[in-house]
Amino acid sequence: MTTRQPFNIMIVGQRGRLQYEALLFVASLRARAPSFAGRVIVAEPQPGPLWPDDPRIEPDIAEALIELGAEIVPFHGNHFGAAYPYGNKIEGLATLPPGEPFIFFDSDTLILDDIGAMPIDFTRPTASMRREGTWPQEELYWPGYTAIWKSLYDKFGLDFESSLDTDHPDEYWQRYLYFNAGWFLGSDPQAFLARFLDMSLAIRDDRPPELVIQPLDPWLDQVALPLVVHSLGGGRPGPELDGLDGDITCHWRLMPLMYARESDKAIAVLEEVSAPNRIKKHLKKHEAFKRMIYQSRGQKVREMFDQDDLPRREQQLRNRIKSAGFWIR
Template identity: 60%
Template structure:
């Protein structure tokens, strides 16, 4: 099965993460037959500066087999950088695709995963970050149903009835760290139109809700459901499992991810062709090349991690290991 992979790279941390993603794909899945695209926002009125990656980084990405895909930000830009993943879909060639957040490490053969690209899905590696229910405000049912009604969707069929009515996991909610579909045009145009609708004219049930930075994760389940998709089945367990690691930050990778993910990171980072560039990333320099990551990892029992990510973050910050 051939499919493309899309990630977003831009000036700063994301360009280094993109290099790490491309290098880990080449190492962990040498049989991958699709194309890795790194979408790059271009300068324009929605960016106060130049969001493009350094020429050195782009050349290295191309040496690693990636193709740079320029796109113009017409809806979000600097005001909502998460919107890059929505707008970049418009320039992706029409073929089955897997979107990955740039802070993802490839740890196994993604090409061996039995995707059904006609049934889109997305990452369940999430917490109940949205909506935040106010004491006298609309509950989960009212809030989510208002969104399904806005776009003429069947709300009831999206529910996981194994959970109580006013519990967040009853409702379709994803992390936008990965998602896939057969058509970037169909998926992307709906993702963009519905995100703008929610942003510009939210239903009254959302009056107490923060839309940023959650807008992509608010809209994503609606798009997935509308295109005949839903929660990922066991056949996709390698995503956020043996094939990919959405690490978020290098300190979090060391704190909570598998020994295998740490080993892949350190092996890729030792590659002499990418090491000089990666050393310009302060977090990589400190956590990998100066061995602070191993010291941070020793603070945690990976078999008994805190349930909430914020507890891990606070520990890393307190001990001086919070770097991005």
């Protein structure tokens, strides 16, 4: 049922860019979501054979996260590691308590409004629809969308036809269940983890013949995610969750893209929550935040674009920002 029950939030945090993104995420949550009553778990990968460099969060950033009420919970990456860091969002689900509703967010997300007040049906898993047709990729000898997606559903014994959006024509990418893995939710993170891990590894290690020329890096998580959601009885999010791709949360991805295309509200929240010195003294150590936010280069990027008439594809945004000399990761 749809309810305002408490739920937990998980993000991944690790040394480098993600630790600063995690701090910004938690700062925005605390500032903009006063009714959020769940736990904020920062899943932290630990050193091991798959992480040649220590991935743990730097102590001063960890302290700042804890002061904001986040919990840093370690996990061991046994299947992906540095070779496929997107796998952290899969293996990191181990840090969440079983049987408690959850939302995973990519760390490059900003909370814009009171997410705790949203009515969410956690019994029906779903994920972000803010995506482009990035996979599968059209190739000279490819078998087509239907053949590729159907081979995956068949591999796991799932009903393919019921996953289709028949408002779109055959062989058009939006007909097929496909998400951005920037957020996903469910009622039991451990059930989600088991299914996500099993399916991802099965696709990676024993792909159907129809996928033989398809790239899986970095798309593996987004290839498996629709199958996970569908197999757990979920599907496309309803209109009641539109805010998770709009007014409630903003998956900004990279600072130059944030300033180029996101809403005035998102930019205002970004600059508001990054301004206090207890946050600023950490974020300014990250070059992209320093240049874009604190040296105001982001506003120069914003002036380059009409946010009501943006280029259709993200690559066009990137190219224009790079040509102007403002691109930074």
